[in-house]
Amino acid sequence: MKKKKILCFCPTLPLFLSPAIQSVMSSGDALTAGKTGGVGSAFFHLHDNGTLDYQVQIAGLSSEVVGLTIELKPRRRSKRSVLYDLAPEFDRPSGRATGSWSRLEARHIHMLLQNELFINVATAHSQEGELRGQIRGLLYSGLEAPRHEIPIPLAGQFVAPPVLTSAGGHAWVSVDERCHLHYEIVVAGLSKADDLTVSAHLHGFAEIGELGESSTNHKRLLTGFYGSQAQGVLKDISVELLRHLDRGTAFIQVSTKVNTRGEIRGRVHVPNNCEFGTRGEVEVAEFDGLFVHDPEELKKDPHTCFFESQHHAHGSLWTPNYNNCFTCSCQKRTVICDPVICPVLTCSRTIQPEDKCCPVCLERKDPKNMKTPERLDEHPEGSEPSLCLT
Template identity: 30%
Template sequence: MKCVSDPDIIQDIEIVPQNSLDDDERTSKHFAALLTGRSSLVLKNDYLRLSPNERNKNKIIATGRFNFHRKNLHYSFIFSERAPRPRSLQFIDSDGNILEEFTLLAEGTPVGYYQNVTRKVCGAWRRMPRIYRRLLKQEKLYVVLVWGTKDFTEFTISGLMMRYNVLAREIFSSLMEPAPNTDPVLMHGSGGTAIISLATAVNPSIYISIIFNGLFGVNEISDVPVNITLHVDKKKVLEKQVLVKKPSNELNYVETNTVLENQDMRALARGRLSVGISSASNPMNMKLQGRIIPKATCEIFQALLSSSNEHNSHGTTGLAWFYMTNEGYLNYNIQVDNLRSEIPAAITLIDLSTRRKTELEDLTPYFENGWANGTVDRVSPKVLEPFFYGSLGVNVATQRSPSLIKGKLVPKLVADARDAPAPILLKRENYTLPSSAVGLVWLTVDNDCHIHYDVSLAGLGFNDRKLDLTLDLLPMLAPGAPVITKHLESFVGNQVENSPVESLSREELGRLDTGVGFIKILENKAILLSATVSQLHVPVGCRPPYTDNNVPTLLFDNGDDQQSGDCFHEGKFYQEEAQWTSTNDPCTMCFCQNGKEKCDTMICPEPDCPSYLRVRIPGECCPACPSKSMLTESQIRKNLPHRCLFNGKAHSKGSKFHPFLIPTGFDSCTECVCDPDDLEIKCIRNKNEKSCCKNCNKREFNVNESYPADEMPPKHPNLLRKNEKPTKSADQILSDGGCRNLNNPYRPHENGSEYHPYIDSLGFYKCVTCRCNKGTQTCKRNQCDKASCEKMFKAKKNKTLDLAESCCSVKDCRKYRHRKSHRVTNPTS
């Protein structure tokens, strides 16, 4: 054991303020229950009626601890080691009515990490109704643990919830079962639990309170003596006799205390001490005993690690959480972030209850990659008392600073969010904040698909800030990934804990399960702290089904509106109606439609020069013919114009290509070329009658400037109607982001307008719609819907089919041609 030489090194540690207690919590905070086969409770429900005692063949018993906090009743249970985990927990009134039931064992849902390690049952009855809180206060509430399957109850045990003041000081517990070689008939259905506290300041003392039943004969009705014993292995260290004034068949309470030797205190801390209680008149046949373990309450101890600005220029922060196992081991997990390359000189557990801040345990040897994880298997008795009373802290020292960051370990009940495997460190995003700003968050999703969170903050400066807690959900970390922002809560202060009533949507659950999330603390929409949440466990019953695509695409049920319109392709997300060139093949272009990417590969037109003269430009699909006007490399480096742009894609001088139109892909019936003289795209229609059209004249049109066309009827207020003169001049329209109209320079297309192009050989080409967006014109082919196809079939039948009026091929409309309407006919009698 060491002592810090300078008592001023360890400064006062910031304690996260806890919420004030309401009246119910002040008067009804700590309760306990002994669950055995001797409960007076009689269940009214036939299918859950208390099973006959003989069905509890292994004589299973349990004990519970209950803490009332912020209108929530937290429960903790330990049960016989012979028993598997119970199926469910019920809260029942004295008339046998089930008031609330909790599933403890669900198919496909693993038990929480803490519960699995400690073999405890942990949870909380959230927002306990006031009428039931009154029953609890009046000690008229029972608890029942149920074993068996969903359709078959194997056996149950129950007990009355009673208030005991000694629970506030409990450090150790014991589940006391019939001792070996006792009379099975006399001890049938009996059991006990011990509540144990310590005082180590002067003379090491132990205080024992025992709740029990089953140790009295028929004629023992008043002032009955019982013996209380303590054993270290087989050595007896205490034997005292106390009187029970009025013995009860259901519950009895006795207490005693004694001074222990130092070696016995060490044995107690290391799980080698056992407690027993027996009948004074028949001690061999009527005796209960149990091993003393750390207290039955489900509890962890967490700390936020930070310091003041002058001692922490790099903004080093961290977190820690500790808990005790049933074997008496102290498990610890410490994260230190942004420590740079410096190795900590010491990570120590310190006693804050003493003026000299005594160092109790050195945790440094297990520090690696920013983490110190380990177990203290020989815990000193002087650690346990301040540990359970919340008087310990963690200190991180370096060669330059004897106390770089530090924090106080605060007890927290394990339930919901804090049943997660580990908390997440919230790191500073806004560097105008003090370097001491830090936070931690616990997150879980329960079987009802509700998210639970618990957030603690420190070092923000003011406790009256109005903050927002949000969760950004992405399917994966990729450019352009769609984000769902979930606002969890607005709060004031340094702590928020909640379990929203509404469940998450299927898409949100899917992203929590397989994607990435970012939890953020905001003030006035500015991010203060944030953390990454990756692949949070989601119960099987809450997970959405997936397709076999390379990225999980959710298949929503009828309750969801529709899936996201974004497409995922080659490691990047694209929005609905976006088009792009494949990163692997410059000849392949894709577009996003209804959440699915559709791609097409272009077959290049034949260039107008011999193959040995053709030039292939890196990043372009089709080769180009060299021309006298082609720029040199030095001119290219000077950023002089040397390419044509079509739909945002660059084409070198002299290169030929087919235009890419949505939704059909590359239009092989149109051939475009980048004019080497004026850097304009000029296109001609292929007059092949069999593959393209019957009445196409081979005429050029310039798509780089504009198609000569009139506007469509407006979809937006800023679009011009046909034959309506613009209210702005042509220069004003162009300066506002409009597009040039080569056919009529005095009527440019306004920014945001949509129109059909005009082709000399076809007139208005209604199969393509163009849009002007900030001076750039983009065009795409219209979709072939049922109405368009039926119009084509009718025109073809009447031999009045006109290419300009028909946007669809027979292949496109094949799915509509043979579809028949199905009518329901009534059977004839």
């Protein structure tokens, strides 16, 4: 009896709707987990003919790269299954590898699309792998983040001072014609406890990593994480922050309850023309805001969230009535509330303001006449608390 051939016709999705195949390599996900503060970021594009284009960048490692491979999940830790060697394409000075894998077998394509492949980075100090990450697809988010470009790496080694962390991450960031910032962040290698209290901020300073008093006006909370990802749109960005994005003197910093001043960080350079001639756009955005906050209009919006007897617009942030030590956000009819992370204070005496979540240092100047501050003071070393918003 002859076997019948079954043909499967799979329609090709437009590029912007296709899943973004990517990987974040971290030391926490290595076969022998560690905390090096390094990161690897990979982005792939699968063509209709089975060719796989790849772009990989690596930064913050403890020693030089000696191996870069795509692998299967090992059955035993001591026995790795290497499918493809990317090391010949790796350029040490730039820390990048760019090329194509043209001989993918059908089963390997299936494994790729089923998130069953991994990318491993071996170094002179860690021959089996200092960094490792699962290759997986991200579904279309509806944002204008430039997924066709290699993302911005986020590493503990980029924090000031550097942090030896098990985590790593990357981010896509863009500014549209209305000067709205679109972002998408993926983090890997964190412990489960840290995953619950992760937050990201966008910073802009005269020099990257310089934490001074001027930082207060150029820091924006992006959003709390839902799992290992964060995404959204910022519409009311200051001209100063847009200028830092244009100059490449801005950075994204992800903080956790363990490292409240930054777990991983990456420099962001997004050329834009928003510094001049954007007043009309700002006025339009403010005019649109009148409708967004109108209770009757909010009820009609399918993405509105209803929480504590109030409607909240998609993308909005607020402090819930039930606990001022949480920050809530509305993400397409879903309310996500993250706990506020208070900074570690080094002063000898602190007070707890009644209307604030976090304690503050008690000033030594005439403590008897001291009034409850209206906002949190900056940390004595100059860095703002990561999540305590007022």
